[in-house]
Amino acid sequence: MTRKGARSRAGIDPAVLVDLNAGTAETLTLSECLAVDFAALMPAVLPAADPTRLRAAANDGITRRMALAAELALELGGGAVVAELARHRSDTVRGWAAYAIAAETGLSLAQRLERIRPLADDPHFGVREWAWLALRPHVVAEPLATLDLLAPWTAEASPFLRRFASEATRPRGVWCAHIRCLRADPAPGLAVLGPLRADTHRYVQDSVANWLNDAAKDHPDWVRHVLESWREEVPAYVAKRAARSL
Numbered sequence: 001m002t003r004k005g006a007r008s009r010a011g012i013d014p015a016v017l018v019d020l021n022a023g024t025a026e027t028l029t030l031s032e033c034l035a036v037d038f039a040a041l042m043p044a045v046l047p048a049a050d051p052t053r054l055r056a057a058a059n060d061g062i063t064r065r066m067a068l069a070a071e072l073a074l075e076l077g078g079g080a081v082v083a084e085l086a087r088h089r090s091d092t093v094r095g096w097a098a099y100a101i102a103a104e105t106g107l108s109l110a111q112r113l114e115r116i117r118p119l120a121d122d123p124h125f126g127v128r129e130w131a132w133l134a135l136r137p138h139v140v141a142e143p144l145a146t147l148d149l150l151a152p153w154t155a156e157a158s159p160f161l162r163r164f165a166s167e168a169t170r171p172r173g174v175w176c177a178h179i180r181c182l183r184a185d186p187a188p189g190l191a192v193l194g195p196l197r198a199d200t201h202r203y204v205q206d207s208v209a210n211w212l213n214d215a216a217k218d219h220p221d222w223v224r225h226v227l228e229s230w231r232e233e234v235p236a237y238v239a240k241r242a243a244r245s246l
Contacts, residue, residue: 004028009034016032021044023041023090023093026124046081066099066134070134074103086118095130098131102138109149113150117161120132128163146169147169151192154166159201163203166207171218184218186218186222213242216243223242227242
C-alpha cells in the first residue's frame with residue numbers, strides 16, 4: 001500500500017519520521033522534507049560523522065543546513081563520498097550530494113554541471129530542486145557561461161533535464177540569490193527559453209512561464225514582445241502564466 005505524504009509537520013506519522021531520520025525512506029511532501037532531523041540522519045549515513053554542528057544549526061534555514069551537511073560529509077570522506085551520497089535511499093542524502101558537488105574545490109562549471117546531471121534527473125522532486133539550488137551560486141557567478149552550457153540540455157529527452165536548464169537560470173528564482181545581469185537584460189535567457197517555448201511537458205512549461213514572470217517584474221515590455229513573437233508556438237498555458245504579473 002502506497003502511503004500518503006503528510007501535508008504538515010504535525011501530520012507526519014512518528015514511525016515515518018523515524019524511517020526518514022534513519023535514511024530508510026523517502027519524503028513525499030515538502031513538509032516531510034523540512035521535518036528531517038539532519039543530526040540524526042548524518043550518523044545513520046556516515047557512522048563516523050559528528051552531528052554536533054548540525055544540532056547547533058537545527059534552527060537555521062533548510063538550504064543552510066543542506067550546505068552544512070554536505071560540508072561535513074566532504075570533511076569526513078572527501079570527494080569520494082559524493083558517489084556514496086548520490087546513490088543513497090534517502091532523497092535528503094542525495095540532496096546532500098548535490099551540495100557536495102557544489103562545494104568541491106577545483107571543479108569547473110562544466111564539470112559541476114556534468115556531475116549534477118543524474119541528480120537533476122532524479123525521480124524525486126526534492127532532489128531535483130536541491131540540484132539546481134546547490135549550483136545556484138555558481139550560476140550567479142557565471143550566468144552567461146551557464147546558459148551556453150545548458151542550452152544543449154533543452155534538447156534532452158528527459159523533461160527533468162530540460163526543466164533544469166530554465167529553472168537554474170531564472171533571474172529571480174525561489175530561495176536563492178538573483179542573477180543581476182539577467183535582471184538587467186533578460187535577453188540572453190532566450191538561449192534556453194527559445195528551444196523550450198513549445199515544450200509539451202507541464203513541468204517544463206511551469207518553469208519557462210516562471211522565468212518569464214521573473215523577467216516581467218523588471219522588463220514587462222520585453223516579455224510582452226517575446227510572447228507576441230512566440231504567439232503561434234507557445235502554449236496558451238505558458239503565455240497566461242508568464243504574463244500574470246503584467
